[in-house]
Amino acid sequence: MTHRLIKGYRIMSSSPGLTVLNWLFGIFVHVPTFFYYRIKFRDFKKQTLTANPIFIQKLARDYDARARYFGQEINERKKQTFINKEYKKAVSDIHVPDVMTRYSLFFENQLSKRSFLFLTFIPGILLYLLFFIYHQGLVRFVVERLVATGFVIVSVIIIVFSLLYFSPQDPAQNILGEQATQLQRDNFNRTHGLDQSYIAQLTDRLHGFITFDLGSTFAGNEDVLQNIENRFPVTLAIAFSSLALAVMIAIPIGMISAIYVRSFWDYSFMFLALIGLSIPSFWQGLIFILTFAIELDWLPSTYTPGNIASLIMPVVVLGTGLSATIARMTRSEILEVMHEDYMMTAKAKGLSKQRMFTRHALPNAWIPILTVIGLQFGAMLGGASVTEKVFNIKGLGSYIVDKQFIPDIPAILAGVVYMAIMISVVNLVVDLLYALLNPRLRAELNDG
Amino acid sequence: MSTEKIKGHDRYKHSQFAFTLSTLFSLFFLYLTASNGAMTYMILFIAFSIHSAIQGLLLKRLTVEGLRYDDYTMFTRALITIQMFSLLTGNIFTATCAFRLRQAEETMSYTFITYIFVADLLLVSLTALNIFKPFVTNTFLIVLIGQIILTIIDMWLIHYLRRDLSTRAHATRKAQGLAIFFILTAATGNVLRLLLSYHLYIHYIQSDASRRNRSGVFWQKITRSFTSMLGLLFIVVIFSLSWTSTLTFVERFAVENNYQALLLEPSLVHPFGTDNFGRDVYSRVVKGGVISLSIGLLTTIIPMLIGGTLGAISGYFHPLVDQTIMRVLDALYAIPGILLAIAIIAAFGSNTTNLIIALSIGAIPMFARTMRASVLTIKQLDYIKASVAIGESDWKILFKHIVPNALAPMIVRGTLAIGTAVIATSSLSFLGIGVEPHVPEWGNVLRVGSSYLETEPYLAIFPGLAIILLVLSFNFLGDGIRDALDPKMD
Numbered sequence: 011m012t013h014r015l016i017k018g019y020r021i022m023s024s025s026p027g028l029t030v031l032n033w034l035f036g037i038f039v040h041v042p043t044f045f046y047y048r049i050k051f052r053d054f055k056k057q058t059l060t061a062n063p064i065f066i067q068k069l070a071r072d073y074d075a076r077a078r079y080f081g082q083e084i085n086e087r088k089k090q091t092f093i094n095k096e097y098k099k100a101v102s103d104i105h106v107p108d109v110m111t112r113y114s115l116f117f118e119n120q121l122s123k124r125s126f127l128f129l130t131f132i133p134g135i136l137l138y139l140l141f142f143i144y145h146q147g148l149v150r151f152v153v154e155r156l157v158a159t160g161f162v163i164v165s166v167i168i169i170v171f172s173l174l175y176f177s178p179q180d181p182a183q184n185i186l187g188e189q190a191t192q193l194q195r196d197n198f199n200r201t202h203g204l205d206q207s208y209i210a211q212l213t214d215r216l217h218g219f220i221t222f223d224l225g226s227t228f229a230g231n232e233d234v235l236q237n238i239e240n241r242f243p244v245t246l247a248i249a250f251s252s253l254a255l256a257v258m259i260a261i262p263i264g265m266i267s268a269i270y271v272r273s274f275w276d277y278s279f280m281f282l283a284l285i286g287l288s289i290p291s292f293w294q295g296l297i298f299i300l301t302f303a304i305e306l307d308w309l310p311s312t313y314t315p316g317n318i319a320s321l322i323m324p325v326v327v328l329g330t331g332l333s334a335t336i337a338r339m340t341r342s343e344i345l346e347v348m349h350e351d352y353m354m355t356a357k358a359k360g361l362s363k364q365r366m367f368t369r370h371a372l373p374n375a376w377i378p379i380l381t382v383i384g385l386q387f388g389a390m391l392g393g394a395s396v397t398e399k400v401f402n403i404k405g406l407g408s409y410i411v412d413k414q415f416i417p418d419i420p421a422i423l424a425g426v427v428y429m430a431i432m433i434s435v436v437n438l439v440v441d442l443l444y445a446l447l448n449p450r451l452r453a454e455l456n457d458g
Numbered sequence: 459m460s461t462e463k464i465k466g467h468d469r470y471k472h473s474q475f476a477f478t479l480s481t482l483f484s485l486f487f488l489y490l491t492a493s494n495g496a497m498t499y500m501i502l503f504i505a506f507s508i509h510s511a512i513q514g515l516l517l518k519r520l521t522v523e524g525l526r527y528d529d530y531t532m533f534t535r536a537l538i539t540i541q542m543f544s545l546l547t548g549n550i551f552t553a554t555c556a557f558r559l560r561q562a563e564e565t566m567s568y569t570f571i572t573y574i575f576v577a578d579l580l581l582v583s584l585t586a587l588n589i590f591k592p593f594v595t596n597t598f599l600i601v602l603i604g605q606i607i608l609t610i611i612d613m614w615l616i617h618y619l620r621r622d623l624s625t626r627a628h629a630t631r632k633a634q635g636l637a638i639f640f641i642l643t644a645a646t647g648n649v650l651r652l653l654l655s656y657h658l659y660i661h662y663i664q665s666d667a668s669r670r671n672r673s674g675v676f677w678q679k680i681t682r683s684f685t686s687m688l689g690l691l692f693i694v695v696i697f698s699l700s701w702t703s704t705l706t707f708v709e710r711f712a713v714e715n716n717y718q719a720l721l722l723e724p725s726l727v728h729p730f731g732t733d734n735f736g737r738d739v740y741s742r743v744v745k746g747g748v749i750s751l752s753i754g755l756l757t758t759i760i761p762m763l764i765g766g767t768l769g770a771i772s773g774y775f776h777p778l779v780d781q782t783i784m785r786v787l788d789a790l791y792a793i794p795g796i797l798l799a800i801a802i803i804a805a806f807g808s809n810t811t812n813l814i815i816a817l818s819i820g821a822i823p824m825f826a827r828t829m830r831a832s833v834l835t836i837k838q839l840d841y842i843k844a845s846v847a848i849g850e851s852d853w854k855i856l857f858k859h860i861v862p863n864a865l866a867p868m869i870v871r872g873t874l875a876i877g878t879a880v881i882a883t884s885s886l887s888f889l890g891i892g893v894e895p896h897v898p899e900w901g902n903v904l905r906v907g908s909s910y911l912e913t914e915p916y917l918a919i920f921p922g923l924a925i926i927l928l929v930l931s932f933n934f935l936g937d938g939i940r941d942a943l944d945p946k947m948d
Contacts, residue, residue, distance in 0.1 A: 165789030177805035392794025
């Protein structure tokens with residue numbers, strides 16, 4: 011137990027940022043311990059530095075003996091300098107225990123004592139938790155990513171809120187109309203808290219997000235949380251179905267293209283992928299509606315809750331751009347891996363092409379692909395608002411678009427933040443998967 | 459030369475690409491003939507199938523006869539000459555391929571001039587469609603005749619530049635004359651002309667061999683990649699058509715309501731039909747080209763400059779600066795570009811300036827990350843250590859030695875980002891929160907068309923095709939530039 015804490019402490023002392031954190035969290039432990047250390051250090055120095063009369067007498071005798079031997083007369087001044095010099099030398103030669111030389115070592119020494127831990131357990135609980143987190147690379151990585159995600163979400167709230175706060179538009183006028191009196195407007199502003207200061211409103215919003223109280227919309231006075239709850243599942247379903255579809259289609263295509271590189275299929279697939287990347291999703295949606303709903307009458311043109319068939323077109327449209335990117339990335343990553351030295355070794359060993367591919371190329375190539383999927387997921391969710399509008403889906407994306415004209419601050423803020431949360435969570439999962447499944451990173455984290 | 463080697467060569471691949479696309483288009487026209495029964499599609503189908511057949515034959519001959527024009531039999535040469543005329547039916551793929559095969563030695567100037575010619579021909583024919591309108595602008599005829607004359611000069615220059623310019627007498631003087639001519643005629647909006655004159659300057663006029671080599675390697679790769687040249691061609695055509703449209707297209711047809719011509723079918727007078735206000739959709743698409751293109755360019759260049767500077771600073775200076783900048787950008791990165799744009803437009807109102815600002819801010823983190831990554835690598839190189847040892851200031855090292863060498867990934871990113879920016883712009887306009895609704899931006903044109911999807915689908919199809927063509931062109935070009943700048947490809 012104690013050696014883990016010591017390891018955590020050492021890691022935390024190694025970088026300036028972490029040192030600050032270390033002192034901040036451990037202020038109640040570090041400050042008393044530091045004073046204790048200074049006192050002990052001074053005592054120790056005092057002990058050694060107080061003139062030791064026996065030793066000085068011995069030095070004086072030494073000098074006398076030497077002078078006699080060389081036949082010199084005894085010079086009192088020279089004698090004094092000799093004594094001083096020798097004395098200093100001797101003092102510096104005195105063994106100072108390592109523990110006493112630096113505070114960090116002293117603290118480490120204290121950490122290894124159970125009595126110290128017991129004494130400082132209550133004020134130092136946060137600090138010891140921190141040490142425990144940092145003592146192992148993987149735990150540290152996970153916790154740091156979690157904290158970073160939290161930080162990003164808070165920053166998103168601040169950014170979007172600030173944008174809307176400093177907007178020159180007046181929601182009161184937009185909702186109440188031109189003929190509203192000043193009194194009505196003030197009343198509106200008061201009920202929605204718009205008359206408060208920037209800081210007050212911001213803390214209110216942040217507090218609201220933590221307690222799941224998102225306020226009510228300006229227009230219609232609906233509960234925003236209720237709205238989001240109603241609309242979130244559809245967006246979630248479409249987004250993840252598109253992601254699954256894209257992964258299912260694009261990864262095999264990318265693999266085929268990489269295996270048969272520069273073949274007819276490679277060129278055709280990559281050409282198709284490039285077209286998929288170039289089609290605006292709203293146009294693709296319109297063309298799909300035109301062909302599959304209007305002309306062929308196979309699928310419903312707009313979404314109705316509970317009808318799976320009406321989800322097919324939106325999912326395909328939303329997944330197109332993502333599939334194109336993933337297919338291109340898969341191809342280029344596998345090609346890059348194929349040119350690595352270890353592939354040459356595998357070939358020299360006489361492995362079959364199939365085995366080379368499944369055993370060596372794929373496991374190394376899929377890691378960057380995973381990262382790209384995580385990053386592209388965000389771009390896809392942005393596109394969701396357009397696709398939802400085209401297919402008339404009452405999802406989160408279309409909610410934001412509908413509310414932006416007023417601008418309905420609580421609704422837009424909540425919508426954008428929930429989207430950002432979804433993206434951050436997906437990226438978090440990707441990063442954690444990356445850390446857990448990538449042997450190289452795992453080894454690095456555990457060593458560090 | 460072995461068959462394997464021939465099949466791996468650019469020229470053979472170009473022919474194959476032309477064959478595949480030509481066949482695909484002929485099948486597409488066959489489908490249109492079957493579903494529509496229109497005579498035009500029938501003719502196009504026949505023409506494209508003939509081109510595909512000849513192209514197929516040509517492919518067979520190439521595998522036997524190799525890739526050098528001098529080795530070809532009379533029959534193959536005749537096929538190539540016939541194939542050149544496929545340009546007249548609009549088959550750019552087989553035509554550009556034939557122009558390429560006709561060449562004995564591949565020179566960049568020849569490649570440029572052929573694409574300039576094709577671009578001019580497309581420009582002339584797309585402009586000439588205005589003849590069928592009830593009236594034209596005063597300058598229409600003069601400009602059109604000028605463009606036709608230029609196209610004819612191009613034709614002669616193709617013949618002239620087929621032989622490498624340096625083999626001719628007084629090459630430098632001729633190159634100077636040509637370079638000046640191309641700069642002057644670039645006023646038509648044909649940016650390829652500027653590229654050609656730059657190329658002439660680098661390769662025939664100035665005498666610095668290292669500059670010649672450096673630009674030569676890059677442009678050779680670009681000119682040999684037919685997909686990026688095609689991309690460049692379409693971008694140039696869209697841009698120059700839109701650029702000259704103030705002189706050749708009547709503004710009234712594009713923006714003013716005409717209640718005598720509501721929702722007309724596509725015809726020669728209105729090639730893309732008319733919308734619910736009687737505005738000519740073709741004129742609108744042409745006029746909108748320059749708007750979509752410039753918004754796309756601006757929303758790429760602005761974040762490239764800001765993000766590039768931030769990325770360079772955070773990559774070069776102390777980790778504390780780095781962490782501060784990158785964490786702030788991370789927060790920005792967590793909001794999808796379009797959502798951030800919607801939020802900004804919600805706050806500050808929907809107009810073109812706000813749209814550009816909104817889309818630019820969303821793209822800053824991506825460029826900053828790219829720049830930071832390359833600065834971090836370059837910072838470790840020996841020549842930077844040398845400049846530090848000399849005692850140059852940090853800012854000078856950063857912006858004089860590091861940034862110019864870190865630009866390649868930024869340029870690749872940027873070219874690919876233009877396409878995304880064009881899509882984002884039209885998406886926002888489509889939602890009604892982008893460019894002002896009366897401006898003929900492509901997203902706006904499409905939005906009007908989308909409400910008549912059941913009865914007049916062409917109103918939405920044609921502007922959409924224009925967007926795809928532009929974005930696809932930028933993606934093709936971006937891929938080509940990436941391949942040309944990426945040392946890993948060698």
